[in-house]
Amino acid sequence: MCGIIAARVTDDATPYLLDGLERLEYRGYDSVGVAVRTAAGTIETVRSVSRVGDLRARVAEHAATVPVASAATGAGIAHTRWATRGAVSERNAHPHADCSGRISIVHNGTIANAGRLRSSLEAQGHVFRSEGDSEVVAHLVERALTVDPDLMLAVQLTAAQLEGSWAVVVLDARDGRMVAAAHRSPLVVARSDRGDFVASDVGAIAPWCETFVPLRDGDVVELGEAWSWSSGGLAVPVPFPTPAPFAADTPDRGDHADHMAKEIGEQPAIVATILDRVGRRTVDGSTWAGLGLPAFDRLAVVACGTSLHAGQVVAGVLRRLGGVPTDVVAASESDQVVLAPGTLVVAISRSGETADVLRALERFEDRHPVLALTNDVHSSLARRADAVLDCDAGPEVGVTATKTFTAQVVVGVTAVVSALVASGRLDPTRAAALVDELAELPGRMAAAAAVAADRVPLLAATVRDAPGLLFLGRGPGLPYAAEGALKTTELSYRWAQAHPAGELKHGPLALVDEGIPVVVVDHGDHRLRADVAEVRARGALVVTIGGADSDVPALTASRNATADLAWGRGTAPWGPVEAVVPLQMLARELALQAGCDVDKPRGTARAVGGAWPVTPG
Structure with a gap:
């Protein structure tokens, strides 16, 4: 912008x-x-x-x-x-x-x-x-x-x-x-x-x-x-x-080669800080009660790009834990959307100035309460919303979002868990197990970063000459596959598409040819084995991000037995958050190997004023 x-x-x-x-x-x-x-x-x-x-x-x-x-x-x-x-x-x-x-x-x-x-x-x-x-x-x-x-x-x-x-x-x-x-x-x-x-x-x-x-x-x-x-x-x-809410000095890169590398590395600490601030208030429902919002029957996420993917994670948690119907709306397409009565709008924007999101609110804000999720509580979005949640990620210099994505996910997830407790849809004991599971995230993300630092450079060198990449996921892993594809396109300027793995046979399989890289976010869904076999049979170069036997073994089993019993297969309702770290690092490495500027990629802006309707001259 x-x-x-x-x-x-x-x-x-x-x-x-x-x-x-x-x-x-x-x-x-x-x-x-x-x-x-x-x-x-x-x-x-x-x-x-x-x-x-x-x-x-x-x-x-x-x-x-x-x-x-x-x-x-x-x-x-x-x-x-x-x-x-x-x-x-x-x-x-x-x-x-x-x-x-x-x-x-x-x-x-x-x-x-x-x-x-x-x-x-x-x-x-x-x-x-x-x-x-x-x-x-x-x-x-x-x-x-x-x-x-x-x-x-x-x-x-x-x-x-x-x-x-x-x-x-x-x-x-x-x-x-x-x-x-x-x-x-x-x-x-x-x-x-x-x-x-x-x-x-x-x-x-x-x-x-x-x-x-x-x-x-x-x-x-x-x-x-x-x-x-x-x-x-x-x-x-x-x-x-x-x-003024910000520090006077632009964050220094320190020992990192670029701001993006530094901001990827900051994610475990940011998650820990957020959980220290909101953990107890999530369990007793007081985070939600303090927002002063009315009761809701449905939730609609309105966002763009990376924020839309974070919103998909948040909406999925609300559906899985509370059975609450949700809509996920790309803000630029909000003109085509009709929201049902009793819907709460959650508008997500890193800057709080995303023009498409602000324009969408013109259709929704008079009829539906609005909760803003932003990294700037003094932004236009924050001023227009009925309540605000601070992502609290600190300044982010890189144009493509990394640490703010993770912050949006964690703040959004804890908010909807708190809402479920406050409305009686979720028992506080189960909420406490969920917070305990979230508390493992900083360690998981740090471990994922260490694994990715060892594996990703060679993988990127192997696929860097490919014309594009296909990203696959299922269920709660799909938003992370979509985020990996978006980061790859934004940073390395090549096509990268994300699809539900089960949709391969309905069209995307036509993209798979000898040597085409297919990146799979494997969080343990047994159906992914057949999907991987399907692309391998066509000569795809498959890169799996998952457990111990994966190409990038970045996902570790939960230590929280109570949480495992709560939702099965050891997969938390917010999916494999730590998978985003190797995905970010892969996109960055592909861009660097292509000679691209990862902090200031072309064609990417945080908001564009041109999103407002244009009347013919």
Whole structure:
């Protein structure tokens, strides 16, 4: 998803903007740019279709060639773009300017009526330099300023003409005034002794600001000696600030080659921390009681990508232990879904800013209570939900989720177990056995990581030239197979498909040919033997992740006899969570052997503003 950072400070804004952009890299992007006001009252803009590091070098080269009178001042805006309209190019990268170069803007989201607005502006003589929808904002502000010279009013008039979603920061080169506006796209403002800051993510400004204020839909704010705040066109008091939730420093990789490796390794400790926090409250039902949610007859998970797979695990636990009907909804397809009365919606998003999830809530939140499961309790999703569960995974720098997946599973599972206890569907004694079983997870995951570190590099080298991979699972193992396939596609840029093993004969078997890798999550279901034999008979290169006789013996039997008796075959109702560790490591190793950047893979973003409906121009 796109990222915004803006600064109005007492010294040169450029270092703040570049540092903030680096803190936004985790969101995924394909171009980046910065615009700063100069002492001469102009705007200097530098863009790149590479990484922030390249932009930093370009900015340094540019600064060395401009006259002293054009040195940067304390006002500037910057942006990371995830292309949704218009090719990846410097001309489509933000910031964008008006015809005169006086007004510069950065924008997240989608202007749904951009086509009509652009046609109107072009008919009046405005000249556009980019293909996207964002540039219309700069020209609308320019047009409004010809009627009234006040920038705050010009942005208010502009916002009133927009349809869709936007988080916008507008910078005036003449006087350095800066105005921000938001609707259906996250934006926060903050003040410290260094000056004023705007960002799409509070983590981008955490080093300089201890508190922040999120903009609500329809808010327009001018930064300055005293903030001017309006909502829906009317002046309102400045809201009370909220303490920043994140540490000021970007997590260091330590001895690890990349952030992904570090974050995979953090999973056992994160699971242990979560269980220490919620274990007892799970057994007595108080976790659920404390959320204040009404009783429910059904549960619907709404999520995307990795979060959707975590939601499948959570929904499966509720079905198996409580017999509660569940729906698992891909948020981008929520328009096709009708939820029954008495349904609780569990919306899952790592960032809490996933546009597809937020859009889905527009259909559901007025008719169904919403529980948010997110790693950011100050996010848009958290603010819109009736209750929030914190994944408590800490900052995750890698664009593809690893430790937050595991945290979502454990937090979600303990929450629904607590709900079953609180509603009388599950005996506390059995709940205690379940928590004891979960308490084994940190050790299991650490053991799985050690086994995978020994086996995975050679396996990856064996299959790295294959055009794609097939992943198979059954029952509670299937979400983990799906997550393994997703990670492989995201990181190594090759096809990887996950299917229920029992569905092989109904189509997917056509993909199996001599040497095609088939990765099987084998949690002990006896039916998998026939499925494996079926693909081996066609020449597949089978890689099993399972018990002692597997290719990657990462799954160990439970030490909890009570738990084994509770659900049979030694398989917990949440399935083989530890299997995700070798799957993550396999995807990472395949990517590294192909020369890919595992922390910043192409084509992957945490949220895309372009998910909002687009009205034809």
